[in-house]
Amino acid sequence: MRFLSTLGQLPGTWQNLLLIVLSGTVEGIGLTLFIPLLNLMNDESMESIGPPFSHLTELIETIGIKVSPVTLLILITGFTLASLLLGYLQRKLLIKSKQIYSRNLRNKFFNGILDSNWQYSSNRSHGEVANQLNIECARAGVALGMELLAVATAIQVVTYFAFSIIISWELVAITFVFSILAYIVVRPVMAHAKILGEETSIANRNISFYAIEYLRSLKLLKATGAEELPKKDMCKHSNTLNKVSYHSELNTTRVYFLVQALPVILLTSIIGISIELIETPTSLILVFLLFMARTAPRVAQFQQQLNSFHMASPAIRIVNQMITESCNAKEDLNSTGTEFKSIKKEIALENVSFKYKNKETFAIDRVSLKIPHNKMIAIVGSSGAGKSTVMDLLCGLYIPENGKVVIDGVDLREFNIVSWRKKIGIVTQDLMIFNASLRDNLTFFNQSASEEKAKWALSIAHLDDVINNLSDGMDTILGENGQRLSGGQKQRIALARALAKQPHLLLLDEATSALDNESERYIQKAIENIAHKTTIVVIAHRLSTVRRADIIYVMEEGRVIESGTYKELLRKDGRFKKLHGHELS
Ligand SMILES: Nc1ncnc2c1ncn2[C@@H]1O[C@H](COP(=O)(O)OP(=O)(O)OP(=O)(O)O)[C@@H](O)[C@H]1O
Numbered sequence: 001m002r003f004l005s006t007l008g009q010l011p012g013t014w015q016n017l018l019l020i021v022l023s024g025t026v027e028g029i030g031l032t033l034f035i036p037l038l039n040l041m042n043d044e045s046m047e048s049i050g051p052p053f054s055h056l057t058e059l060i061e062t063i064g065i066k067v068s069p070v071t072l073l074i075l076i077t078g079f080t081l082a083s084l085l086l087g088y089l090q091r092k093l094l095i096k097s098k099q100i101y102s103r104n105l106r107n108k109f110f111n112g113i114l115d116s117n118w119q120y121s122s123n124r125s126h127g128e129v130a131n132q133l134n135i136e137c138a139r140a141g142v143a144l145g146m147e148l149l150a151v152a153t154a155i156q157v158v159t160y161f162a163f164s165i166i167i168s169w170e171l172v173a174i175t176f177v178f179s180i181l182a183y184i185v186v187r188p189v190m191a192h193a194k195i196l197g198e199e200t201s202i203a204n205r206n207i208s209f210y211a212i213e214y215l216r217s218l219k220l221l222k223a224t225g226a227e228e229l230p231k232k233d234m235c236k237h238s239n240t241l242n243k244v245s246y247h248s249e250l251n252t253t254r255v256y257f258l259v260q261a262l263p264v265i266l267l268t269s270i271i272g273i274s275i276e277l278i279e280t281p282t283s284l285i286l287v288f289l290l291f292m293a294r295t296a297p298r299v300a301q302f303q304q305q306l307n308s309f310h311m312a313s314p315a316i317r318i319v320n321q322m323i324t325e326s327c328n329a330k331e332d333l334n335s336t337g338t339e340f341k342s343i344k345k346e347i348a349l350e351n352v353s354f355k356y357k358n359k360e361t362f363a364i365d366r367v368s369l370k371i372p373h374n375k376m377i378a379i380v381g382s383s384g385a386g387k388s389t390v391m392d393l394l395c396g397l398y399i400p401e402n403g404k405v406v407i408d409g410v411d412l413r414e415f416n417i418v419s420w421r422k423k424i425g426i427v428t429q430d431l432m433i434f435n436a437s438l439r440d441n442l443t444f445f446n447q448s449a450s451e452e453k454a455k456w457a458l459s460i461a462h463l464d465d466v467i468n469n470l471s472d473g474m475d476t477i478l479g480e481n482g483q484r485l486s487g488g489q490k491q492r493i494a495l496a497r498a499l500a501k502q503p504h505l506l507l508l509d510e511a512t513s514a515l516d517n518e519s520e521r522y523i524q525k526a527i528e529n530i531a532h533k534t535t536i537v538v539i540a541h542r543l544s545t546v547r548r549a550d551i552i553y554v555m556e557e558g559r560v561i562e563s564g565t566y567k568e569l570l571r572k573d574g575r576f577k578k579l580h581g582h583e584l585s
């Protein structure tokens with residue numbers, strides 16, 4: 001990002017700038033008072049230095065203060081302390097502004113991801129989003145803070161220059177020319193800092209991204225003895241980060257070195273010139289040098305702040321780009337649409353076709369199926385047949401390209417989609433167990449669910465025994481992704497959680513495929529307990545799971561190729577019978 005191009009984005013920028021100007025002016029006045037002080041100490045009259053300083057003592061006396069070394073010292077101390085206080089207030093405001101900015105950015109970013117359509121958000125890498133949310137949002141705040149600090153420093157420098165011009169414009173002119181020369185020397189180093197900043201951003205992102213990806217599959221990697229590849233890969237990314245960080249820090253040190261060395265040369269030149277060429281009164285030279293001594297570190301600071309801004313500013317672009325992207329992919333929730341109340345007769349897919357954005361072929365091809373109210377239907381078929389996609393279409397996560405999903409004859413698109421989703425309970429294979437208490441896990445989708453309702457859901461899911469064995473009962477913390485539970489228990493908790501919501505439509509995707517026979521039987525019983533009390537769609541690889549379904553739809557390559565009851569389908573001697581045969585053999 002170019003310097004100043006983002007100024008004003010930080011809340012409170014203008015109040016900040018006002019405080020900076022005030023603080024600089026008050027400090028300048030304090031320093032100027034050294035002129036009469038030095039004159040008094042040298043027993044020189046104020047007239048000898050000429051206007052406007054010759055009027056300074058008169059001015060002080062007109063406001064009723066008797067000019068003496070003591071009163072001048074008190075005034076200098078007062079002005080300096082007031083300037084420091086204003087500077088403190090400005091810093092305090094800046095810290096607050098920076099934190100508010102980062103927080104707002106994080107919220108905007110995270111909400112943007114949550115509000116975007118599923119097609120977009122499901123394709124985002126978790127590692128990358130986590131990195132941007134955590135590191136890049138904070139860096140963006142740092143960048144804007146640095147930009148404002150650099151502006152603050154520049155304003156201070158300008159204020160000192162203004163006071164210095166009043167003292168001696170010749171000396172200021174020399175200083176100005178020198179500063180331009182110094183800038184020409186430092187500029188290439190600064191440009192390099194920007195490139196290194198971009199590279200550090202990429203290297204940081206890669207580390208977070210790959211670490212999360214590998215940690216997520218840690219069990220698989222360890223169990224199959226495949227730790228070497230991730231180690232090597234992380235080592236490679238670590239080395240890259242190491243290299244760019246080294247060059248980046250080295251570059252910062254170079255800038256620091258230059259900006260320390262250059263002012264020394266300037267100071268000695270000024271003293272030489274004012275003594276040899278311009279006959280300036282001693283008190284003016286001393287106060288001018290005082291101003292220069294205050295200015296030099298500010299110039300150094302300015303360079304460093306600018307450098308830090310260039311290092312961190314790529315984060316502003318990265319985060320804003322992501323926010324714009326997710327805003328462009330914002331999901332249309334049709335919030336003014338019809339409020340969904342209940343299913344009266346049936347949900348149906350009418351000749352629905354759907355294609356994923358990056359795919360050539362239709363994942364769902366002219367599918368029609370009916371899900372009657374309070375019936376249990378099953379969808380079976382080989383992997384990739386399109387079963388999960390049908391569920392996503394039922395939730396309105398994807399919009400059909402052709403055909404429609406209807407509830408009691410009304411197109412799903414006419415409903416306020418959130419009102420519909422609030423009535424859906426889902427259990428999928430990639431079970432999400434939150435690192436919270438069992439109670440919080442159960443009431444996650446229905447915060448107002450009573451203890452009774454949660455316990456009812458647990459008993460339906462045949463979890464009473466498990467709960468009795470937990471140390472803190474309902475208050476037991478389940479650990480990250482339910483580490484303390486077996487696969488079967490997690491599955492049943494996920495089912496109990498979906499039930500505690502009292503869904504009008506319960507979707508179970510592969511809910512039993514990963515389970516042993518006993519756990520599967522528990523789930524089976526649980527489903528039987530609620531069958532015909534709510535509308536259920538089950539996707540299962542195990543055909544035994546779907547034995548009691550009212551209708552079974554057999555899918556293949558995105559199409560429904562058979563449907564009927566378990567017995568009817570076996571009689572048909574078609575695909576279902578073949579699948580059934582495979583399972584038995
Ligand atoms: N997010 C996605 N982006 C692109 N293609 C996808 C996506 N999700 C699924 N597909 C493709 O759509 C087709 C149907 O996938 P779907 O997940 O619905 O199958 P499935 O029947 O649920 O399979 P499984 O039994 O393995 O879960 C497959 O060819 C799959 O590769």
Ligand SMILES: [Mg+2]
Pocket residue numbers: 387388389509510
């Ligand atoms: Mg699936």
